Amino acid sequence: MTATAKDHWHPVLDSQVLKDKPVGVKVWNSEIVLFRTAGGKVSALEDRCPHRSMRLSKGWVENDKIVCPYHLWKYDGEGKGQSPCNPQMKPRVQRYDVTERYGAVWVKPAESNAQMPEMEVEGYHYVGLDTGIMYAPFELVVDNFIEIEHSPTNHGVFAFDAQGITQVVPKVETVGDSIHVIYEGDQRNIPWYSPTQYFMPQNTRLIIDFMAHFRPVHFIYNMKWMDPKTQELKPHRIREFAFLTPVSEEETHIHLFFFSTLNLFSPQSFSPLRKLVSSRFLKMAHDEFNLDKNIVEEVARTDKRTDLKGLQLGKFDRVLRETRRLISSAYHQGPLEQQAPPEPVQLKATGTTGAQD
Ligand code: FES
Ligand SMILES: [Fe+2]
Known part of the structure; x- marks a missing residue:
């Protein structure tokens, strides 16, 4: 998400859909990959490998990192990458803030300070x-x-x-x-x-x-x-x-x-x-x-x-x-x-x- 229209928390996926495979979602033309580590933590990154633009959501999760299926570069939940053939390189992918609430995965741009909507209401x-x-x-x-x-x-x-x-x-x-x-x-x-x-x-x-x-x-x-x-x-x-x-x-x-x-x-x-x-x-x-x-x-x-x-x-x-x-x-x-x-x-x-x- 570029920092324009999308300066909000948006629900993007039913939590139950995000299992061990990465899932690609979109908010106003910004493509985002969500992935869950073995421990259950969810991360959200731009859905594009900075190496040669492969879609990361076509990859898989290994040791808490998402692996790009083109040349096996890997990225952690913060977007910090490693390239097996170029160990001196420090590739980076843009990350998003992400949370799971009310049965859904929500994302917002990391630079936004929008508040997460509250839905708990007494008596309901x-x-x-x-x-x-x-x-x-x-x-x-x-x-x-x-x-x-x-x-x-x-x-x-x-x-x-x-x-x-x-x-x-x-x-x-x-x-x-x-x-x-x-x-x-x-x-x-x-x-x-x-x-x-x-x-x-x-x-x-x-x-x-x-x-x-x-x-x-x-x-x-x-x-x-x-x-x-x-x-x-x-x-x-x-x-x-x-x-x-x-x-x-x-x-x-x-x-x-x-x-x-x-x-x-x-x-x-x-x-x-x-x-x-x-x-x-x-x-x-x-x-x-x-x-x-x-x-x-x-x-x-x-x-x-x-x-x-x-x-x-x-x-x-x-x-x-x-x-x-x-x-x-x-x-x-x-x-x-x-x-x-x-x-x-x-x-x-x-x-x-x-x-x-
Ligand atoms: S395009 Fe992702 S590793 Fe090359
Ligand atoms: Fe209606």
Whole structure:
């Protein structure tokens, strides 16, 4: 990553995918190789051998070093290299800061002092991570994550049906460099035989209250349900952290971290049941994701422009102009030296950065 747009921690891979073989990932056109030593430590280096440009992710790990498969030069996790035939040489590869949190591998440029996002929120239990790819420009993916008018077609579970959506009045407010959005409407009906009923209280008002942050781009969705008669909130809530990682002009990676207040998901609960229900929940979330993916990729195939010119925008789309402005300020600026210092990312529910319960 050059020190421009990518001055943030981005999740780049499900931790479980990184075993003993190196894996190549990309953040906004910067290619990075991740590798894990036998002891489990993860390192991140530029995915290019400085000798003759072989891709290091095609190599292997030996004695805690990544070995280039072309001429067997080796690099440690700091990027310091050795050449077997040129022992006097000291080749070097650029390294990245890397960490594993919430089931994902995250990277940032070593020179950046961005804060690692925090997701632990009191009263919520981690359910799991779902990952996906959309072959579409970053802005088009962000648009999909911020507006809800598409919920009747793309969300069989987490939202409103075709009738319900017509009654939803979007509340949108810019708060510093973030956007606070609230959608409220009738929770769509879920068939009685679907296990999903367990997660979505029926005959309720669904409130989706979320913050869209832009350094890095991530959304913190709070989903809660209200009894329409008493206006009382149900105890069950879901919190979803959706991180969108720009990979290239035409590809965006998505990491969705789910949390729930249900005790069933607490680490103390009976583990086989917790695993079963978590995987069922993640499957449901992934099915929803795929519906969005299909539509967004279809749009991208039709028109990849991201400038909104010539589009006839409705009330749910007003927020799109604001997202363009904030993406531009966080991702499309010049070299780091010309930017204001990055703000620490604080995702805790308290304070102004997380949407309030
Ligand atoms: S290109 Fe990597 S060792 Fe030669
Ligand atoms: Fe969606």
